[in-house]
Amino acid sequence: MEKGKGAIGSTARRWAVDFSDNSTSRDILDPPGFSRASLDQDDSTLSRQKKDAESNWKSQKAWEVAQAPFKNLLMMGFMMWMAGNTVHLFSIGITFSALWQPISALQSVGKMFEPYKDAKVELLGPKLLFIALNLGGMALGVWKLNSLGLLPTHTSDWVSSLAPAQVGTYFYFYKDIKC
16 A cells, blocks of 8 residues: 555545535525624615714723723812811922812813714713813812911901001000090
8 A cells, every 4th residue: 555545546536525515605504693784784874883883982091081080089078188287388389289289180171082073973972071070170179278277268367458447446445445
């Protein structure tokens, strides 16, 4: 027996597949869940579906960007609580950071939502939420300034800007009193 030859001696392969068969495969049933209609769809339907999926993704990401200041708000609140109500460098730095971050975020609202602009994506809701959360962060910073006593909210804070009392008016008042 020669090496590589079968015992029968035939040169034809036993398990070969002939791909030159031109018969249609319509006589074979499609597997369950398969639809030939999906293969026959035109490109416009597929491109519309892709655009809808992309606009849904952009809308979802815009809402995520709008909700991001909430995490910062919680973190700043915790840091301000840990800093305490005494006036020292750390508490003042945290407080001014809590004021500066929302101000800079409010200045760049347009840039934050620029990548998500689309004709099908409504950005008014996410922008309003973003602005509201940043205004809440600023309110938290102002509250902390007030609790530190750095805001001029009492009359004694404005004494230096008041006109000095007239000595003569008090003198006449005491002159009329008999002792």
